[in-house]
Amino acid sequence: MKNIKYLFISLLAVLFVACDDDFDTPNVTEPVQGTAPVLNELTEEVDLVLMKKNEDETIVELTWSESTFADPIGVRYYVQIDTVGNEFADPLEFDRIAETTTAIKVGALNELISGRYPPAKKVELEARIRAFANEDLNSLYSNAVSMKVTPYLDVPIPSEFYIYGTATSESDVTKALKAYGANDVFTKYLKLTKDGLFKFAEKQASDGYDYNFGKFATKSDNIEAAGDNAGNFKFTGETGWYKVEADFVSSALTITSHVVESTTYGFDYDNLYLVGGYNSTDPEWDPANAVAMTKVSEGVFTIEKSIKDGALFKFIGQQSWGDLDWGNLYGKGNSGILGPKTANDNITFDGGDAVYNITVDLNAGTYTIEAKPVFPTELYMTGSGVGPDDENWDWINKLQFVPVHSHPELFWKIVWMKGSGEFKCAPQPEWAGNDFGREGDATNGVYAKGGTNIPVPATAGYYMVVVDLANNTIEIAEPKVYGMGNVFGGWEGGDPADLFTVDNTNKVIKFDGVPNDGELRMYVDAPTLNCDWWQAEFIVLNDKIEFRGTGGDQERVNVTAGDNISLNFLTGAGSITTP
Incomplete structure (x- = not known):
């Protein structure tokens, strides 16, 4: 019995020592009591439409009391956000804060919640403070305050706004149509074509920000995604004239008809x-x-x-x-x-x-x-490569261009070019300034307005020269003369059968054997001569070529089927002969 007594006392001693060790070093994996933070109530209700332009502005300032834990451990705080009524079952959380106050800014809140809540729709949220010491201690939570906010789709707000695409009259971004902008809302009235595509840009260039289908939260019922790689919008309404409004405040794109009275x-x-x-x-x-x-x-x-x-x-x-x-x-x-x-x-x-x-x-x-541009009423050319053989950079035999009726910017001339040499143009038959030639190298036969001489083609013959003062171009092309009138079967023009033959050997442009009796007129054509036939017409009268120019309608000249027409643009002579 004595040995048993000593064994019992030894066990008690062991148990006593173990309990004493637990008291000195508590198990930190167990909850530790502390004081939770108390969040101050908001002084006024928050009901706010968040806007990109205000992203640096403060929505609300939160202030709370310090939280303490049983042990003297440093405390960090986190602002948690969740839907009202969700009881913070799945909160969103800002980065940690060391102080007991913080300012929540528009951009920061929008960034935090944009992945969960759709833009342009109001949501009721509540916020609370989570106090944290370390991973071994449970966090402590404050009371919650509520707020109502409408988030935005986070895209740059342009200073200028342009629309383009097949639904509009301009498909090229470099010619995109400018909208009116005020208070982050852009408006454009224009024609839209059913089932056409469109989108927006911040400038008339391909390197600007691309405002495609994904850049607006809500769209009117007549807009849908084109489903292409470019992210275009597709207009599904009927072809008509519409108001297009891009509202970056509410991230909404709407297209509506404009109605006044009825x-x-x-x-x-x-x-x-x-x-x-x-x-x-x-x-x-x-x-x-x-x-x-x-x-x-x-x-x-x-x-x-x-x-x-x-x-x-x-x-x-x-x-x-x-x-x-x-x-x-x-x-x-x-x-x-x-x-x-x-x-x-x-x-x-x-x-x-x-x-x-x-x-x-x-x-x-x-x-x-x-x-309205002020163009010269006359235009001339001179040089070593044009006109009669004895003309060489002088105005003795002035070579005057023919003006185009109702187009004061256009002049033309069929001129003999010698196969070598150069020429220039001037608004008067003398060296009195304002002469012009080419600038830089020739491209496809069209010369930009400038100051240097224009070389003539290497093959001698007749050439058509067209000067367009509005676009500052000079074109040298193959001469084309067409017959016109009922003698050629009508007044439509451009029929290859009515094209005159260029005979450089005899230095004439001719048509042998006109097909019908009747009235004869002629006109010139060239790629850059942008006018109707009657604006560049001429006749043969009294053995001379008479140009309409800027004058009125010309006399009627009648010929007989089978007649031959010959035009010498070097001398200005013309003939109508019967074989």
């Missing part, structure tokens, strides 16, 4: 009129006598007018103050962006009483005011 705006009208106070000649703000513009093509109208300083004007679709009315989009000015009634104001312009070409393009939603 009128839905379109793009194809027979008439458009200029009205306002723009010069001292036309009626001032008198719609009943508004001046009709010329319809160039579907949706495109033009007019040439003198414009004074301080001019105000707009365009109307009827000779009255009716529903069809276009001007400068969203206010007075000269932006070039067209706006309809209820969304426009007067166009303002200081014209200095000069003449301008005013163009309205409803398809593109634009208007332009361009000064």
Whole structure:
């Protein structure tokens, strides 16, 4: 019995020592009691639409009390965000904070929640503070505060905005159509074609930011993804004239028709009129006598007018103050962006009483005011390579170009070129300045306006020279003369059967045996001679070639079937002979 007693005492001693060790070094894997942080209530309700432009602004400042743990361990804090009512079952969390206060900024909150919540839709959130010491200790949590926010799709907001694509009148980004922008909302009125594609760019260049289908959170029902690699939008509405609005505040893209009273705006009208106070000649703000513009093509109208300083004007679709009315989009000015009634104001312009070409393009939603170029009324050439053999850089035998009727920028001449030498052009038959030739090397026979001499082709013969002063080009091409009139069977022009033969051996351009009796006219053609046949026509009268130029209609010249026509452009002689 004595041995058993000592064994019992030894066991008690062992147990006592073990308990004493536990008291001195507590097991930190067990929960440790502490004081949870207390989050201050918000002073006012947060109900905010988040916007990219405000990404550096503070939404709310959170402040809370310090949290303490049983052991003197450093504490870090984390702001947690979750949906109201989710009881922080799956919280989102900001980076750690050492202090007991933090400012939540627009951009930071939007970045945190954008992967979970869709843009442009309001969501109710709550925030709380998680206090953390180390991995072996349970975190402590504060009470929660709530807020309502509408996140945004995080894309750059452009300073300028352009639309282009097959749904519009411009498919090339370098010619993309500019929209009006204010307060991060961009608006454009233009023609859109059903099932056409489009997208947006920040500039008229391919290296700009690409605003494709994924850059807007919501889109109207008439827009869908094109499903191509470029990320284009597809317009599924009917072809018509629409308001396109890209709202970067709400990340929404909408396309809607424009309606005034009972009128839905379109793009194809027979008439458009200029009205306002723009010069001292036309009626001032008198719609009943508004001046009709010329319809160039579907949706495109033009007019040439003198414009004074301080001019105000707009365009109307009827000779009255009716529903069809276009001007400068969203206010007075000269932006070039067209706006309809209820969304426009007067166009303002200081014209200095000069003449301008005013163009309205409803398809593109634009208007332009361009000064009418002042071109010389005469043009000449001289040089060692053109004209008679005895002419060599002098004006004795002046070689005058033929002006093109109704195209003051265009001049043409069929001239004998000697196979060697050069030439230049001038607006007068003497060396008095303003002469011009080529600039740089020739490309495809077209020479840019400049100051150096133009070499003639290496083969002697007749050549057609066309000068386009508007585009600063000089073209040297094969001469083409066509017969025109009922003697050739009609007035359509361009039939290969009506083309004259170039006979360089005899230095004439001729047609042997005209096919019918009747009226004869002729005209020249060339790739850069952009005009109708009658604007570059001529006749043979009294054995001379008579050019229409800028004059009126020419005399009627009749010939008999089988007659031969011969034209000597070197001497200016022409003949009509019967075999």
